[in-house]
Amino acid sequence: MKRKLNVLIVAKPWQGGLYEYYFNAFKRREDVNPYLYFTYPNSILDYLSYKVNKKNWYDNLLKKINELNYDLGFFINTFTNFDKLENKNNVLYLTDDAFIEEGKLGLFKNIYISDIGYAKKFSNNSNYIGELAFAFDPKVHKSNRPNHKRKLIQLIANKDKNRNKWINLMDKHDCFPDIYGNYFNKSNYLLSHPFKIHPSINFRKQNKIYSKYLISLNIHASVIKNGTNMKTFEACGFKVPQIINYTAGIENFFEPNEEILIFSTIDEYKDKLDALKTDKNLRNKLITNSFKRAMAEHKYDDRVKTIVNNFSLS
Numbered sequence: 680m681k682r683k684l685n686v687l688i689v690a691k692p693w694q695g696g697l698y699e700y701y702f703n704a705f706k707r708r709e710d711v712n713p714y715l716y717f718t719y720p721n722s723i724l725d726y727l728s729y730k731v732n733k734k735n736w737y738d739n740l741l742k743k744i745n746e747l748n749y750d751l752g753f754f755i756n757t758f759t760n761f762d763k764l765e766n767k768n769n770v771l772y773l774t775d776d777a778f779i780e781e782g783k784l785g786l787f788k789n790i791y792i793s794d795i796g797y798a799k800k801f802s803n804n805s806n807y808i809g810e811l812a813f814a815f816d817p818k819v820h821k822s823n824r825p826n827h828k829r830k831l832i833q834l835i836a837n838k839d840k841n842r843n844k845w846i847n848l849m850d851k852h853d854c855f856p857d858i859y860g861n862y863f864n865k866s867n868y869l870l871s872h873p874f875k876i877h878p879s880i881n882f883r884k885q886n887k888i889y890s891k892y893l894i895s896l897n898i899h900a901s902v903i904k905n906g907t908n909m910k911t912f913e914a915c916g917f918k919v920p921q922i923i924n925y926t927a928g929i930e931n932f933f934e935p936n937e938e939i940l941i942f943s944t945i946d947e948y949k950d951k952l953d954a955l956k957t958d959k960n961l962r963n964k965l966i967t968n969s970f971k972r973a974m975a976e977h978k979y980d981d982r983v984k985t986i987v988n989n990f991s992l993s
Contacts, residue, residue, distance in 0.1 A: 683709075684710055684750045685712050685747075686750065687716065687747055687749040688713060688715045688753050689716050689717075689752060690718060691718050696883070698717075698755060699882075700814070700816045703819070704982065705753075711987075719758075740758075741760055741761075745763075749768070753770050756772070769786060770986060771789070771790045772790075772811055773790070774794075784801070787806055789808050789986075790807045790808060791809065793811060794810070795905045808989055810906070812906060812907075814912050814977045814978055814979045814982050819916075821886065822916070823890035829891060830891055831856075831892065831894060832856045832895070832896050833856060834857070834898060836858065837862075838860070838862055838865050841900060841901040842898045845898045850871075855872055856896050858875060859878070860879050863878045893955070893962070894919065894920055894922060894955050895917070898924050906928045906929060906931065912932075914969075915970050915972070920962040922940045922948065922952060923940070925943045929941065932977065937964070937965075938968040
């Protein structure tokens with residue numbers, strides 16, 4: 680029997696849950712033993728140790744990484760002193776505003792970015808593979824029992840200048856959504872819309888929010904240059920119709936009007952929101968088609984297969 684591949688996932692314990700989705704997907708493979716190390720404290724005691732001596736905390740992290748005999752290291756973004764890595768079998772995945780010092784690219788056999796809009800920074804590097812889009816985990820992003828007394832529309836998002844622009848327009852046009860995220864403590868919307876602004880929700884509990892609403896609104900953060908963010912993929916699993924502000928390249932992942940609805944102006948948003956509110960057949964079509972597309976092409980298992988296959992060939 681062929682020996683299993685020891686895979687180390689190294690990531691920040693990010694609120695969005697990306698580290699866990701990849702760990703789960705690697706774990707589901709029969710040919711992989713996955714390990715997970717965090718690049719930021721994930722407990723109170725660990726945080727106290729980090730605050731007392733950050734250099735020592737990172738030195739211990741590097742020591743732990745270098746002492747593990749792994750075959751493939753999957754690093755989600757970089758961290759302090761990562762240039763002291765000793766193992767050469769490493770893959771780097773840069774998300775959002777992708778950046779790494781050019782002189783450190785050689786530390787990684789393969790390099791991916793989540794947004795092809797940043798490709799020019801890496802296109803001259805022989806280790807650059809290309810885009811590795813976000814995805815969804817069918818075991819996590821799944822719908823609850825149907826709630827027939829749903830509110831209209833929600834936005835799960837943190838504060839961002841692009842989102843602020845759209846939310847201000849929605850406020851002026853009397854179509855303000857329910858918002859979950861750090862707008863709860865970082866904006867004056869809490870005063871003007873006290874019953875529509877809610878605290879952040881842990882990624883493991885998102886299904887409780889999706890089950891309360893008829894429609895999912897997605898407004899991209901300003902760092903998104905091409906494609907789309909995690910929420911577009913995750914909402915497919917929760918089986919809700921989506922309305923999303925347009926970004927170049929989003930049509931490469933989902934077909935507008937058949938799998939998702941997109942908008943580029945506030946009037947277009949209002950028209951499509953009204954259509955979703957009143958047309959059950961449209962909602963069902965979008966739910967069915969987007970879920971089918973996500974299951975066929977956009978699972979984290981598909982992304983992990985790409986990582987392992989490209990790594991084996993390199």
